[in-house]
Amino acid sequence: MARKTGSHSEITGPRIRAAAAQLFARHGYAAVSMRQIAAEVGVQAGALYLYTPDKQTLLFDLMRSHLEELLSAWAAEPVSADPVARLEEFCRFHIRFHLDRPDAVFIAYMELRNLEPENFAAIEALRKTYEDALETILKDGATRKQFTVPDTKLATMAVIAMLTGVNTWYREGGRLSRERIERIYWNMVRRSVGA
Amino acid sequence: MARKTGSHSEITGPRIRAAAAQLFARHGYAAVSMRQIAAEVGVQAGALYLYTPDKQTLLFDLMRSHLEELLSAWAAEPVSADPVARLEEFCRFHIRFHLDRPDAVFIAYMELRNLEPENFAAIEALRKTYEDALETILKDGATRKQFTVPDTKLATMAVIAMLTGVNTWYREGGRLSRERIERIYWNMVRRSVGA
DNA sequence: GTCTATATGCGGATAGAC
DNA sequence: GTCTATCCGCATATAGAC
Numbered sequence: 565m566a567r568k569t570g571s572h573s574e575i576t577g578p579r580i581r582a583a584a585a586q587l588f589a590r591h592g593y594a595a596v597s598m599r600q601i602a603a604e605v606g607v608q609a610g611a612l613y614l615y616t617p618d619k620q621t622l623l624f625d626l627m628r629s630h631l632e633e634l635l636s637a638w639a640a641e642p643v644s645a646d647p648v649a650r651l652e653e654f655c656r657f658h659i660r661f662h663l664d665r666p667d668a669v670f671i672a673y674m675e676l677r678n679l680e681p682e683n684f685a686a687i688e689a690l691r692k693t694y695e696d697a698l699e700t701i702l703k704d705g706a707t708r709k710q711f712t713v714p715d716t717k718l719a720t721m722a723v724i725a726m727l728t729g730v731n732t733w734y735r736e737g738g739r740l741s742r743e744r745i746e747r748i749y750w751n752m753v754r755r756s757v758g759a
Numbered sequence: 760m761a762r763k764t765g766s767h768s769e770i771t772g773p774r775i776r777a778a779a780a781q782l783f784a785r786h787g788y789a790a791v792s793m794r795q796i797a798a799e800v801g802v803q804a805g806a807l808y809l810y811t812p813d814k815q816t817l818l819f820d821l822m823r824s825h826l827e828e829l830l831s832a833w834a835a836e837p838v839s840a841d842p843v844a845r846l847e848e849f850c851r852f853h854i855r856f857h858l859d860r861p862d863a864v865f866i867a868y869m870e871l872r873n874l875e876p877e878n879f880a881a882i883e884a885l886r887k888t889y890e891d892a893l894e895t896i897l898k899d900g901a902t903r904k905q906f907t908v909p910d911t912k913l914a915t916m917a918v919i920a921m922l923t924g925v926n927t928w929y930r931e932g933g934r935l936s937r938e939r940i941e942r943i944y945w946n947m948v949r950r951s952v953g954a
Numbered sequence: 955g956t957c958t959a960t961a962t963g964c965g966g967a968t969a970g971a972c
Numbered sequence: 973g974t975c976t977a978t979c980c981g982c983a984t985a986t987a988g989a990c
Binding site: 792793794804805808813814 | 964966967969
Binding site for chain 1: 785786787788789790869872873909910913914916917918919920921923924925927928935940943944946947948950951952953
């Protein structure tokens with residue numbers, strides 16, 4: 565298919581998103597300029613506006629697609645009926661998914677302040693949907709007397725904070741394999757909810 | 760003691776730090792201008808430079824004093840010999856101290872990226888000192904067979920992440936009292952390390 | 955689809971008056 | 973100790989050539 569010289573719409577869009585994700589994660593949204601993103605991609609700043617209406621939308625789209633991917637990946641996981649097995653699936657899935665996308669996780673977590681109110685509400689709704697997935701597991705286990713959790717909401721927040729915390733210290737090729745990390749964290753979570 | 764009109768050095772310094780802390784926590788260091796901080800205090804932007812050499816030092820001083828206060832407050836806590844009691848002290852202290860200073864905690868956590876390398880190293884050293892305090896407790900308990908922790912470093916990071924996570928959802932006057940929150944979290948931590 | 959050029963405004967920081 | 977005025981650079985975003 566014939567195409568004019570210098571025409572790369574199918575590839576430039578994703579490259580802009582990738583460059584923005586990397587730079588936002590490394591230096592923070594507010595500290596990164598459109599010029600820096602453009603330089604990383606190898607185009608001029610003005611060209612970015614063919615792919616995003618503004619910088620804010622670029623951030624929002626990164627966060628939204630990350631959370632939507634998170635939700636659909638979790639929906640695609642196998643489903644155990646037993647709450648203990650289900651909780652193990654959640655823990656291992658969460659660690660695995662988050663370690664694979666450190667930049668996106670960092671942004672979705674640190675840049676909430678820089679979202680305009682409407683965008684913030686949309687992102688928070690997606691995050692809440694994910695938290696609800698865990699809370700449902702904990703409630704189910706509590707009902708069946710397999711977990712001991714005096715407050716499922718608190719336990720949900722505690723478990724997610726613990727698991728997401730892996731991203732703050734994990735380094736590729738470090739002392740521990742992912743499988744070992746998953747196992748250790750799963751054991752801590754399991755005991756913390758009294759399973 | 761006589762003093763010239765418009766001279767308020769003893770009060771303006773702390774007010775600048777307070778305004779900066781609030782604004783940095785709310786909008787992020789990079790998104791806040793010196794003019795905004797000055798406006799919040801009620802002075803002109805140039806006057807800030809009587810109290811700080813530059814914006815970076817203002818951020819660094821906020822983070823350093825927060826962590827130094829954290830370390831000295833922990834050093835001033837009573838010391839139990841039993842690792843289980845000691846761990847409970849740590850958990851309750853951590854939650855209490857952090858809930859009392861949400862802005863400082865947020866900044867110390869989110870603005871690491873915006874520190875120049877030298878400043879970053881200094882802050883990381885302080886943070887590591889605090890983490891070591893917890894790790895020492897866990898090692899001690901593991902040695903005495905009171906805890907079951909396959910990896911004390913991992914357990915340290917997991918516990919701190921879980922406890923610090925309280926700051927992300929706690930709101931003054933919310934559903935649960937601090938005492939209840941402390942108790943629930945302490946119980947989760949206790950079980951997570953097999954005590 | 956990308957570039958160059960530019961409009962317009964805000965950023966950190968400093969000089970010198972009071 | 974604070975203010976006003978200003979230097980100078982970089983920010984986002986747009987217009988129009990190629």
